[in-house]
Amino acid sequence: MDDVFVGRIMSSPVTTVAADANAKAVAKRMLDENISSVVVVDADGALLGILTSTDFVEIAAQGGDTTALDVSDFMTTEPVTVTANDPIEAAASLMLDHSVHHLPVVDETEGVVGMLTTTDMTAYVSGIEQSSAPVLG
Numbered sequence: 001m002d003d004v005f006v007g008r009i010m011s012s013p014v015t016t017v018a019a020d021a022n023a024k025a026v027a028k029r030m031l032d033e034n035i036s037s038v039v040v041v042d043a044d045g046a047l048l049g050i051l052t053s054t055d056f057v058e059i060a061a062q063g064g065d066t067t068a069l070d071v072s073d074f075m076t077t078e079p080v081t082v083t084a085n086d087p088i089e090a091a092a093s094l095m096l097d098h099s100v101h102h103l104p105v106v107d108e109t110e111g112v113v114g115m116l117t118t119t120d121m122t123a124y125v126s127g128i129e130q131s132s133a134p135v136l137g
Contacts, residue, residue: 006091007084009124010105010114016041019048023066023073027056037102037115040075045111049075052102081106082116088124091116 015038017026026038030053040049055074059066080098082091084105091103095118105114 004088004124005084006082006086006088006103006105006116007114009088009120010084010116011120012105012114014039014104014112014115016045016112017051017071018043019070019072019075021071023051023056023059023069023071026051026071027066036117036119038071039104039112039115040071041112047079047081047104047106047112048072049077050079050102050104051075054101079104083107084113088116088121092121095121 015029015033015035017029017038017040019040019042021040030036030038037050037052039047040051042048049072051071051074055076056066059069059074080094080100080103082094082103082105084107094103095101101118103116104112105116107113
């Protein structure tokens with residue numbers, strides 16, 4: 001897998017929201033789009049943070065109400081990122097080292113170009129294992 005790069009298996013396009021977006025509306029959008037994270041960007045599209053379903057679990061566990069909260073109130077700032085040219089093994093190591101399930105994929109000139117998730121990794125590995133399994137005839 002040394003020759004497989006993040007760009008090959010990342011999800012794109014990425015759902016983005018503004019830092020002042022209403023958290024409850026963003027939670028509904030995540031449910032409607034069946035996604036577990038959104039990237040928080042500024043007006044120029046630069047990465048400000050990430051908001052994941054885990055963030056909403058933490059709020060719920062604390063008895064919080066998202067009705068009056070902005071995304072910026074509980075997003076993760078300075079998320080761990082990768083580039084499309086990074087090997088997936090390096091990305092997997094970052095996920096393990098930082099205990100995260102989502103890595104925004106960034107480009108120096110284009111900003112956020114994708115998202116790499118543990119689901120993307122699992123789907124890729126599952127495809128490798130299936131294609132290398134012996135075929136019984």
